[in-house]
Amino acid sequence: MIPGVILAGGLARRMGGGDKSLRVLGGRTILSHVIDRLAPQVSDMALNANGDAARFAPYGLPVLPDPVGEFPGPLAGVLAGLDWAAERGTDAIVTVAADTPFFPGTLAADLQAAARAERQPIALAATDGRHPTFGLWPTSLREDLRAALRDGVRKVVQWTDAHGAATATFAAEPFDPFFNINTPEDLTRAEALL
Numbered sequence: 280m281i282p283g284v285i286l287a288g289g290l291a292r293r294m295g296g297g298d299k300s301l302r303v304l305g306g307r308t309i310l311s312h313v314i315d316r317l318a319p320q321v322s323d324m325a326l327n328a329n330g331d332a333a334r335f336a337p338y339g340l341p342v343l344p345d346p347v348g349e350f351p352g353p354l355a356g357v358l359a360g361l362d363w364a365a366e367r368g369t370d371a372i373v374t375v376a377a378d379t380p381f382f383p384g385t386l387a388a389d390l391q392a393a394a395r396a397e398r399q400p401i402a403l404a405a406t407d408g409r410h411p412t413f414g415l416w417p418t419s420l421r422e423d424l425r426a427a428l429r430d431g432v433r434k435v436v437q438w439t440d441a442h443g444a445a446t447a448t449f450a451a452e453p454f455d456p457f458f459n460i461n462t463p464e465d466l467t468r469a470e471a472l473l
Contacts, residue, residue: 287300309377345359369418381456
């Protein structure tokens with residue numbers, strides 16, 4: 280098992296700002312649901328988030344801010360996780376989005392299996408399309424990622440395709456398990472799915 284990093288560094292503009300992951304779903308925060316789903320799949324966890332880390336203190340996770348400024352997107356969160364893992368002597372991480380409470384319970388194992396089967400350093404989750412915030416990332420590529428972010432790369436697939444990325448495909452029925460909560464309407468739909 281390898282560590283997991285929950286990506287919560289976005290600005291949540293479509294939700295009206297603030298922390299989407301701290302919105303309540305079924306009487307608990309979305310983040311609580313994500314932690315519960317990820318915990319059995321990984322050795323330990325950290326949270327990528329910017330701003331005052333104290334707001335996440337109740338969860339007892341290390342909070343990793345983006346190592347580059349100006350909110351460059353999820354790749355910065357991946358880099359924060361890779362730096363954290365490298366300091367601990369870990370070879371790779373699995374990332375999940377903090378606003379996606381229904382991702383598969385076999386995500387981490389399936390990403391690792393896809394990377395091995397396709398002999399690629401990176402693996403991304405997919406249903407009908409790729410879900411690039413759900414991935415397996417080797418720490419050996421962290422300096423390359425840091426340089427790419429400095430050069431203005433922001434799209435996850437632009438960077439992953441340059442290195443080779445395996446795909447772990449999941450069923451999209453009865454609903455896409457990578458459904459993420461971006462708007463108040465999405466939160467209502469998630470309540471129904473829960």
